[in-house]
């Protein structure tokens with residue numbers, strides 16, 4: 001992860017063009033912005049997909065990811081209780 005403050009930062013001096021649009025809101029990218037790299041089905045992380053985000057969009061994305069993680073934990077408990085009740089009923 002990197003925070004890029006302007007187009008003169010070291011990242012762009014290595015040939016990266018950056019992104020034209022934010023990954024989440026699809027509005028034009030502005031500075032400061034946040035940049036991440038992740039893997040893809042056909043490429044390792046070092047050559048994978050790039051995420052470019054506005055700071056306010058990072059807030060929305062992390063809140064959404066956290067909400068989804070909580071849902072997984074809650075559903076895990078529900079699923080576990082359901083399996084236990086089915087065992088007891090059998």
Ligand SMILES: [Zn+2]
Nearest residue numbers: 022025054057
């Ligand atoms: Zn955005």
